[in-house]
Amino acid sequence: MAKITFLGAVGAVTGSKYLVEAGGKRLLVDCGLFQGPKALTQRNWDRLPIDPATINWIVLTHAHIDHTGYLPRIVRDGFRGPIYANAATRELCELLLPDSAHLQEEDALFAMKKGYSQHKPPLPLYTVVEAQQALQHFQEIPRKDPFTISPQFTVKPTDAGHILGSSSLQITITENGKSSVVVFSGDVGRYNQPILNDPEPIAKADYILCESTYGDRDHPKDSPYDAIAAIVNRVAKRGGAIVIPAFAVGRTQTLMYILRQLEERQQIPKLPTYVDSPMAINVTGLYVRHKEDHSLQFTREEETGNHDPLNTHEVHMTRTPQESKQINSVVTPCLILSASGMCSGGRILHHLARRLPDSRNAVILAGYQAEGTLGRQLQDGAKAARIHGEEIAVRAEITEVSQFSAHADRGELIRWLSGFTAPPKQLYLVHGEPAAAQAFRGTVQQQLHWPVTVPAYLDSFDPLA
Numbered sequence: 001m002a003k004i005t006f007l008g009a010v011g012a013v014t015g016s017k018y019l020v021e022a023g024g025k026r027l028l029v030d031c032g033l034f035q036g037p038k039a040l041t042q043r044n045w046d047r048l049p050i051d052p053a054t055i056n057w058i059v060l061t062h063a064h065i066d067h068t069g070y071l072p073r074i075v076r077d078g079f080r081g082p083i084y085a086n087a088a089t090r091e092l093c094e095l096l097l098p099d100s101a102h103l104q105e106e107d108a109l110f111a112m113k114k115g116y117s118q119h120k121p122p123l124p125l126y127t128v129v130e131a132q133q134a135l136q137h138f139q140e141i142p143r144k145d146p147f148t149i150s151p152q153f154t155v156k157p158t159d160a161g162h163i164l165g166s167s168s169l170q171i172t173i174t175e176n177g178k179s180s181v182v183v184f185s186g187d188v189g190r191y192n193q194p195i196l197n198d199p200e201p202i203a204k205a206d207y208i209l210c211e212s213t214y215g216d217r218d219h220p221k222d223s224p225y226d227a228i229a230a231i232v233n234r235v236a237k238r239g240g241a242i243v244i245p246a247f248a249v250g251r252t253q254t255l256m257y258i259l260r261q262l263e264e265r266q267q268i269p270k271l272p273t274y275v276d277s278p279m280a281i282n283v284t285g286l287y288v289r290h291k292e293d294h295s296l297q298f299t300r301e302e303e304t305g306n307h308d309p310l311n312t313h314e315v316h317m318t319r320t321p322q323e324s325k326q327i328n329s330v331v332t333p334c335l336i337l338s339a340s341g342m343c344s345g346g347r348i349l350h351h352l353a354r355r356l357p358d359s360r361n362a363v364i365l366a367g368y369q370a371e372g373t374l375g376r377q378l379q380d381g382a383k384a385a386r387i388h389g390e391e392i393a394v395r396a397e398i399t400e401v402s403q404f405s406a407h408a409d410r411g412e413l414i415r416w417l418s419g420f421t422a423p424p425k426q427l428y429l430v431h432g433e434p435a436a437a438q439a440f441r442g443t444v445q446q447q448l449h450w451p452v453t454v455p456a457y458l459d460s461f462d463p464l465a
C-alpha cells in the first residue's frame with residue numbers, strides 16, 4: 001500500500017519531513033530541524049518514528065534549515081542513500097549545514113561553561129564533521145526537468161520563488177500499475193518582489209501538501225524600502241545599534257540588497273554592517289551562478305566583485321567567536337545581522353543580551369517568528385527576556401518589517417493554488433501554526449470550495465486510494 005506520513009511541519013512551521021512509501025520503497029521529502037518550544041525541539045533528540053536506515057532516498061524542496069537541518073542527524077543515525085537537490089540548494093546547504101552545526105557546537109560549549117544545559121555534559125545535536133558527512137550524500141538533480149528516482153517515484157520541480165533553488169515538487173507515485181500525482185509546495189515565495197522570480201503555477205495534482213505559514217494574514221502593501229529607511233534613520237540619529245535576526249542566507253541578501261539601494265540613493269547613512277556568523281561569507285557568487293532563479297542584472301564590475309549589489313558599502317564578515325565578541329564594543333550606530341532568524345539559538349542571543357537593555361537600539365524582526373521562540377516573545381512585546389539563563393530588560397525598540405517575508409501571504413497562497421486547473425482530491429495544509437492553518441482552511445473552502453484537511457503529527461493517507 002502506498003502511504004504518505006506527516007513527520008513534521010504539522011501544527012508548526014518547522015521540522016518539515018514527509019515520508020512517501022510505495023512498492024516497498026521509502027522516499028523522504030525534506031528533512032528539517034524542529035525549532036521553537038522545547039516540546040518540538042525535543043523531537044530532534046528523539047529517534048525518528050521510522051528507522052533512518054530503511055529510507056531509500058531524500059529529496060529537498062530548498063535549503064532552509066527547517067527543511068534540511070536534520071540531515072546530519074539522520075545520516076549519523078543510519079540513513080545511507082542519496083540526498084537529491086538542485087545545484088543551488090546543494091551549494092546553499094554546503095554553507096548552511098556546517099553553519100548550523102557550528103552554532104550548535106557553540107551553544108553546547110556555552111551551556112557547558114554556564115552550566116545550564118538539559119544534557120550533562122551539553123552535547124550538540126550534531127557536529128561540523130557530521131554535517132560534512134551528510135553533504136557527501138548529496139546528488140544534483142535538474143532545476144526543472146523531471147527526474148526519475150525509481151519505478152515508484154518521479155519528481156518534477158518548479159520554481160517556488162522563496163530562496164535560490166527553492167522548488168515545489170510534483171511527485172508521481174506509482175505502484176501496481178496505478179499512479180497518483182502529489183504536489184509538495186515547499187515554501188511558497190511572493191509575487192513581484194525584488195530579486196527572486198514569482199512562484200510558478202503547477203497545473204495538475206491529485207493531492208497537494210501546501211504550506212500555510214501566513215495563511216491567516218496579508219502582508220502590508222507599503223514599500224519595504226520606506227519602512228527600512230525610516231528605522232535606520234531614526235536609530236542612527238539617536239546613536240543606537242540595529243540588530244537584525246536573519247537566516248545566514250536568503251533573507252540576509254534581500255535585506256542587504258535593499259540597504260545597499262537605500263545607501264546608493266542617499267536615503268540612509270552608510271553604517272558599518274556586521275554579518276556575524278561562523279560561516280559568514282559573501283554569497284553574491286551564488287546569485288551570479290544561479291541567474292535562472294532571480295531578476296538581478298549583474299554588471300561586469302559586479303560579476304568580478306568590484307561592486308557588490310548584495311552587500312552594504314561598509315560590510316564586515318565576522319567568523320570567530322573572538323571577532324563576534326568585539327562587536328559588543330561598537331558604540332557608534334551600526335547594523336548587526338546574525339542567526340538564528342527566530343532568536344532560538346546562535347550568536348544573535350549574545351547581541352540581544354548586549355543591545356536589548358538600551359532604548360536607543362532597535363531590533364528588526366524581518367521574518368517569521370514561531371511560537372515559543374524568543375523572537376515571538378519580542379514580537380509580542382515582552383518587557384524582559386531570559387537569555388542564557390539571565391533576565392534581560394527589553395528597552396530597545398522592537399519593529400516588525402513583514403514586507404520582507406519570503407513567504408506568500410493568504411492572498412498569494414490562494415493565487416498559487418488557483419494555478420491548478422482542477423481541484424485536488426484533498427488539500428493538506430502543512431507548515432503553519434494551528435491558528436494560521438485553520439484560518440486558511442476556511443479561506444480555501446470559501447474561495448476555492450476544495451476539500452481541505454489540517455493533518456496532525458504522524459497522520460497518514462494513501463495517495464493511490
Ligand SMILES: [Zn+2]
Pocket residue numbers: 062064162187
Ligand atoms: Zn524556507
